[in-house]
Amino acid sequence: MIRTSFNDGWQVRPKVNPFSELSGQAVPFIPVTLPHDAMIGQPRTAPGGDVTLDRAAGAYFPGGVFEYRKVFAVPEEYRGKRVFLEFEGVHRDATVYINGDYAGQRPYGYSHFHIDADRFLRFGQDNEIRVEARAHRDSRWYTGAGIYRDTWLLVGEAVRIVPDGLRVTTPDIDGSRAVVEVVTLVANDSIEVRTFPVVTEIRDASGGVVASDVSRVTVLPGEPATVRQRLYVPSPGLWSPETPTLYSCRVVLGDVDEETVSFGIRSLQLDPEHGLRINGETVKLRGSCVHHDNGVLGAATYGRAEERRVRILKEAGFNAIRSSHQPMSKPMLDACDRLGMLVVDETFDVWTIGKSEFDYSLSFPEWWERDVEAMVAKDVNHPSVIMYSIGNEIPETGSPFGAVWGRRLAEKVRSLDPTRYVTNAVNGMLAVMSELAVLQQQWLEQAAKDGVGINTLMAEADDAMNTVSSSELVTERTAESFAVLDVAGMNYAEGRYALDRDLFPNRIILGTETFPTHIDGNWELVKQYGHVIGDFTWTGWDYLGEVGIGRPQYRTEGDGPLQPHNAPYPYLVADCGDIDITGYRRPASYYREIVLGLRAEPYIAVRRPEHHGRIWAGSPWAWSHTVSSWTWPGYDGKPITVEVYSDAHEVELIGNGTSLGRRPVGPKHRFRTEFDIVHTPGELVAVAYRDGVETSRTSLRSADGPVRLTAKAEREVVGATGGDLAYVTLNLTDGQGTRHTAADRPVRVEVSGAAELIGFGSAAPSTEERFDAAERHTYEGRALAVLRPTGVGKISLIASAPGCDPVAVVVTAE
Template sequence: MLKTSFNAGWIYHDGGGGALDALIHGGQDNGKPVTLPHDASVARPRDSREPNGSGNGFFVEENCYYTKEFLVDEADKDKNVWLEFEGIYQNAFIYINHSYAGQCPYGYSNFYIDATKFIRFGEKNLVKAVVKNGVPSGRWYTGGGIYRDVNLMISDRMHLIPDGIHLSCVDLEEGQAVIRAESTLEYTGCHTRDVVLELKLMDEEGNLAAADSMPVTAEEHSRETYRQRLYVKQPRLWSVESPCLYTYCISVREGDRVLDEERGTFGIRTLQLDTTHGLRINGEMVKLRGGCIHHDNGIIGSAVFAHAEEFRVKKLKEAGYNAIRSSHYPMNRRLLEACDKYGMLVMDEFSDVWTSTKVDFDYGMHMADWWEHDVTNLVNKDYNHPCVIMYSIGNEIPETGNRFDAAWGKKLADKIRSLDDTRYVTNSVNMMLSIMDQIGEMMAGQTMEINSAMSSMGEMMNRLVASEIAGKATEASFAQVDIAGYNYAACRYEQDGKEYPNRIIVGSETYPQDLDVNWELVEKNPYVIGDFSWTAWDYLGEAGIGKISYGESQGMGFYADYPCKAAYCGDMNLLGDRRPVSYWREIIWGFRKAPYLAVQPPQHQGQEHHMTSWSMTNAVRSWNWSGYEGKPVTVEVYTDAEEAALYVNGEFLEKKAAGQEKKARVLFETVYTPGILEVAVYQDGTETGRDRIVTADSSVKLQAEADRSEIPADGSDIAYVEICLTDEAGNLNPEVDKAVSISAEGPGTILGYGSADPDSEENYFDTTAKAFEGRLKAAVRGTGQTGTITITLQTEGCETVTVELKAV
């Protein structure tokens, strides 16, 4: 079918979009023109009084609606018309020419609107998308509005249904792969018609790898699924190391005329799961080096762009990850495509809630009525993506410990298996939450918000999780799935391997500081297939769960107050820059041999540190500490070598054994002296690597570079501009927090701009922002015309810097 972008020409309005709004605001001209995707929440100033507070990072959640006028050609009057909304947050109601056309409560679900009967062909049409966003609606930064793509689809009455092509490798042996293709053909017209389904599979060079054709007799007003088989000789397999993709083309022909055609990509790979070998892909054992991610991309909020998602996947691959978990929502199409392209495995998660809400207006209000719709769309969206290896039916669902409500897990798992028998099903269970009803007396007087409870309970939580009561309470829930997802329950890995010998386990959510212990368990026990840390990438909302405070204890306080906007617990910060813990993780995984240096801020030396469970260190990559010359400082070295020797300005200070205090880490106490901080590491007495940090001098230079030279003129994708403050020699100076102003000339606009500072009061739509750890970042988007976009950056005392991009 003809699928075109429907992102341009929308008008954004405040309000609920009802009759009263129409009277007050009049027609669609009274609003703000926007091009989708558009995050309505990140475009508003934050508010310290926002009801969802730290949960949503003090971003504002409000009702809004969008309108758009459009034409459908008179020549298409005998065709079918759909609108695809890839994601609207949330409680979306769609009206076409003032008539109700459909709705979707779930803010992370893609959905389709059959617009055929509402369209006035050859005339102007009006579509309105209304967002009813109750507050609070989520436990983290949700974003708001139409934050993913919208597409217009037009087809013949004889057509392949949207997301109706399913390809899978059902057999693989040396020299041949057997591919099963299922195509759902719908005919909305009258009279019987004879057509041919033609299927072609092309390799990466465009060569025909396999083909098949099938004659079909379609009766009026029918929908049928047809199965074909292809035999691919000498197939090129998709894997993490070699993500080879084939292109498929399925056409519906009537004589010489093509009535409909669908194209897409597909990877040939097999999955196996057992307690002896764990997870195997193409016959090879794979351990999941995983991380959880939320759906926002920092400075652009939740708006989805292909370049932003590719940037994220590439950065995580470079850091050693081979798997990500979409927490806690169905993953968007652009991210799935990036994972296919670069070889990143995916645990795609359905929801954070089932039948009970975690905040007042979340999906728990609607799940019991809408779960089949949303699960079906999730699976159909994912089916042809080789990166997806398992579906998670939920995250930390309290119903998993209730023998009646746990039956929802069976409903979800059975539905997924009926739609897709090629992948595995898991459930990310927090056992402490599952037994909350049974330990209510023990928790008397404590907060029942799960993150706060976990952080405050400390070792008691491990004892509860390891208890027989937790094991028994979750037996039924884990029996319903192929893989048992353990959130913060590594203490059970070995005991449950004996207690439940047929259980496959994955650490679906773990504390970052525990990887050294957890990874030993993953490698030791084949039935434990991997570890997903919380979290791989910093995110907006759940403000302050990874922050470190100093001095007197804040008692039971957990989340941070305004102006904190971010969790600040990711291996990557909000801009995608690697934080020290990510290098330690890479060493634990065995993917990094070079040592890595980081330094604990000397201004907090000697103060009591208060870390949450989602923190490991306050160390940063800097040897610039003005005003602390001669003062004590703690240096951290990450290495898998036996020993490490520290040098300052070439002077040997001390050699220490690594891993004494924590695996792959060694701490040195010294004093801050500007110059060169250097470490050498040794194995069996032989030097195996060095790392150094250089103090930037007092000169300051502004530098900027775009990460691509061209962007689409229509605004369908973005480029990032990386900005840093260095000395004249090019050494980054993390101390410099100068305010840098940005502007754009030509056919482009600044979509988002800012730093990774979790405590900054700046908005991402501001044109001036202070550097954090010496860095800033901007996202640039086209405005509809071709030409040269000039980005200008200015800060006091530095030469003005310009960056040019082509809008094409």
Template sequence: MGRSYQTMKRTNLNDGWRFRLGLPGSFEEESWREITLPHDFMLGLDTKPDAPAGPASGFYPGAAGTYERTLHIPAEWEGEAVLVRFDGVYRNAAVSLNGSRAAFHPYGYSAFSVDLTPLVRYGGDNRLEVTVDTTAQPSCRWYSGAGIFRGVELLHGPAQRIAPWGLSLRTEALVGEDALVLAEVTVQNDGPRAAACRVHVALDGQDGQAADAFTTVWLKPQAESVARLRLNVPNARLWSTDHPVLYTARASVDCGGVTDEEETRFGVRTITVDAVHGLRINGVETKLKGGCLHHVTGITGAASFREQDLRILRRHKEAGYNAVRCAHNPPSSGFLDVCDELGFLVVDEAFDGWAAPKQSHDYHTTFADWWKRDLDAMILRDRNHPSVILWSTGNEVYERAGCGDGYAWAARLAEEVRRIDPSGPVINALCSLWNGLSDEDNAAAAEERRRRLEEGGTLQNFDGEYTARIWADRTEAFAAPLDVVGYNYMEDRYEADHERFPDRVICGTESVPFAIDKIWAIVKHCPHVIGDFTWTSADYLGEAGIGCCFYHAPDDDSVAEMHLTRPYPWRAANDSDWDLCGFERPQLAYRRIVWGSQETFLAVRDPAHFGMREDMSFWGWPIVSARWTWPGMEGRPIAVDVYSPGEEVELFLNGRSLGRSPAGEENRFTARFTAVYEPGVLEAVSYRAGEEISRARVETAGAPVRVALLPEETETSPDGLLFAAVELQDAEGRRVPWAEPLLTASAEGAASLLSFGSAQPQAVDNYTAGAFRAFEGRALAVLRAGFTPGEAVLRVACEGLPEAECRFSVK
């Protein structure tokens, strides 16, 4: 009798959708438009000063939307299970098939599967509908996006099959050159009869099969069972940040002639954490040079694209980063794929809050009913990613001081993580006690806060003497079930808390960029502190203006409002190493130098700010740039900072030495000069022990004479992305940093214009409209290829300048 190979098959469902704003019954037929997933429909809405979420969302409004697609289900599938898997839908997703509700999923950041089997019409067309509703605002503390913003796939297969995310692997031990790997295969039986199933797991490397093992499980009807197999991998090639080697694991289940198969990528590596040796990857002590990243890192919005992830993560890697924290929600599965490939260490975070609200319509409304399902989904989906080294159960949750049964919840979530993945350390990011206190503690803290504000203090991440004094006592029981305790903006506690809690492992889960030199010095010499994550490494939409900086006349007694966010038209946070277009900001050069780079960086201050008082937000950076183009400022005094690892720096203007100034770690890696602006060439030379170690140079740019398109790649595959920087250049090809005209962009042929815009943090233009003002002389165009190979043409125009054109290939 022949064997039936009815394996669980996967089909990408990202194409073939229609979308329209509004919920069913609220629109006309002609309002539909064809789209390809992933799709963020919030990005296409115009920002509004009166948007309900205000600066939290970057002044983007909420909305509802409806997606639908036809599924043809062949008659021969009858008797098989049919499921659809969503990697993320924001939010309140209602899934229906043929007009009947199949599932509802409120959390926008967790993956979920929907069993369509009872509703399927086999041998015909089926209408799949997904409605999304983000009208209840604010639902998030940052720009969330809206829609089916991650991938979708259709699954179908036999009644006896491997469960969704049912293949798990983890490295139990490294023995000499070999690795012992535990594989667990969860097999489910939706059929009416019991079955004996033979389970096989093979691990394939670059040179073929590296190891395999067999076992048998007994399945009762309408039940599931877990097969556990141990594989010895000889001469194992280990996954690490420098050598991210990946294996492919394949599991097959043979249940009396019906076979199912599953495969996943896997990296052989071990993780240990302790207060003596810190974090060890494969036994090697490792410090986390990390950046916090929201799921939106640019002008493409919340839609998850592999090319966008590759672009920003490669830049992180080149700059010296080895870690990212997914703040404050699970990322897309594709993001973690890229982290695996590039060798990043990831903090995978489940929630921004628990039962207590941070925003009126955030996750607290569903936490009690959904926390376990959403937490399990993150760990089941992500546990095979070698990049994931820490599971985070939350960020700055209100319950951290014990209110709302916080101590029990901290233990409950940590144990749920360990139930699924016993090998993954658990972390939670704690902050100072600016909320979450008992009435008695709140009264004492409020009295001190009132007194400190009268003395000129601020409220951002406020940690007064009283709350600092009680912090260790109030949070001790919350931190007890954690393997690593995350400290947000509390580097001043690292050494003192080690004396009280000598076995506590600490990670700086958030820090301000301007303090990286001081923070990194502590991290380097404290074994119990495993690393630092800056807030943030890449700019994002929402939390508008938290990284702002203002300048005032010396006799102006007013103080800029620095309480967290800024008013419209602020849109971006403006607090990062890379801006919304992925272009480097000066603070990145400073960070690289702190981490050991020998480069020199010219950080020139605007001469209009000379002699003024600087008011910088908690997450801000001084307004500086590698620029020597200041029309109309000739003869005016100008301050020049030079970031340098050298002992001293010499500054030259048009070949004349302006003297030397000390730099290096003792001077916060910054040499300071005052000059008189004149056009020409500014150059800085760094010295150590009298010898030059590096230099930097900037030149004055002339008036813009052309629009230059600078493609980052010239070809892509179908449905891929293409990026092209847009610059206003002078006759010598130099970017003109003061040029900020309106630019218009269009694309035709094998690709369309996905997004077009600049990194201006205060903007009223729409990234999807094809018209945007340049910022500091540049912008970015992002094209999305169609499914048909051919040539694509990008055109960018600016009034008074020749139109620029660039061609791409879709292959």
């Protein structure tokens, strides 16, 4: 079918009651270009009183019902053809009307779906489509709202290759050739029996044909036909994270239709001794959980934004992404294929038991099969996808009926795609939540015998989760739910890794969600045990909503209970990512890189001196309250703590040429050490030693002199179409380029030429500023502007800030 972007020419407004509109209370439509997040521009409000979970989950953005409309011409020559509209994602409870008539719906906000449109169309004239979307207390994170992913118009003949109907797999590979199986589904909506030749070509990255086949297919009216062809690629280039080699497969159906997809040739193997093998080589998953939002863009899914996230995550040392907790977007899958990032794609956060008042559990029993089918259809040609997750922290997994549901989902996935593995991210504590009272009594009795109190025994959330997850109760209650899987996904349950090697010798484990503060111990277990295939941190990239779970917290002696799990308004982000919402790597990211053996140089992180001496009380998702900066005006001569991360035997800290001490570091010391010193501006150097010999060094320098505003575009040339974006980073620096982390101020931007400003913000965890404004304060000396090209030509951005000379950046869209 001919696929054309359907993103232009839309309008949106809050949904209004038609009777109210008749009485004159009309709400005007405003023009938008898709993808579009209708929620990110809504005013955030404080809930009043205590933090409420539903409001904090959504970053204090309001819910709402939003109505999109588009008027589009349908030419007369479309008469007699099949016309479909494809939506890659609408959040949530999408309902589609064409020329006033109900045309279809999709409750789940993360499934792509098709609307059979031609029966509603008026040929040779303008037509109107309206789409309603609702988002209201339906998730545990910021979801956004509206048509936040791409849309497409598909036009084809009555006999055609169905959408998502071309599937390519590589079931048999050796050094001399690869078997490529091409399955094409052909539909016939005419009243005639039709027979066509089917020509299939496989091309390599240079465009050369490496395999081809010609077949024939007869298609009966109303009865789809499956064409199955086996082709043989000689001396195949194998896809892997290190060498992401891609091929294309083009299928031509007579003179009526054609379809092309990209794919990779690679093999997967799994066993408790060797773990996960890709092309025969054991691969340990260095994983990042990610939510679907794009920071300053909200939930809007642009191809360039998705590719940028994948690129930065890979540069930070990750080789795998778990899409949490919903199917990954098509542009991100494409980026993972191109850049060599492995994917665990996840279906749902809920099954039959809800976690929010109006979540997908209300629709799950009726829609789960169609949504699983949509995810697999989207993923099946992507070599980056190695595993499907059928859920996340599903409470039902601790019950027999939950195990039945798990088996249904797992077998459904296998029936659609037997070439990949199935997991489920199980939280043992949640699976036995209703029976925790029994466990608590057992712990109290044991604590009394040991002479300690229950508060001491269960002082930390991470200890609590591991203690519960390692209990006999969880072992028994989750046994069947794990047995239906290929890989036992475990959230916050590293205590089971060694235990299950003996209890369940055939069980293969993946740490599907782990605390970032545990990576050193977790990675040692991953390396030690063959049946443990990887670790996915919560989280690799910070996200909107679930606000403040990783925020810094302090307490003093005599304080009452800790603050709530979530932070009060105006907190905006979870504040627990290795990488912040603008794509900037935080200290935890460099620590992880060192633990994973990917960085030789030490790394210096400095604790904020205003909190020196206070008792740390952050959650296990919270990294130390550090910044990689030696610029602390107002704290000269005052105490300050410097953290140094390294895999060396020792590190020496040198301030302005004077040694400030030498301390052991490396694996035996959790790859980190601390120096309590007095802040003196200048240069701070960390030197790493192994067996007494210097191996590497790194340094920080204080910003000095007047503050300068700088602007730098990530790319000087961007595409004028196709979801490309221009990212411009704004920094406050001194004359030598050292960032002024303590000189934050408002920055205003003006954009002219062939682009519009679609997002402007910083990584500030708590703020009332908006992403759709032209002025934002920097955070730790940084801000990020994102521009969407509107055509071919020059794009100009001029930025200004108090006390700084204006700066300009020019980008070309072509």
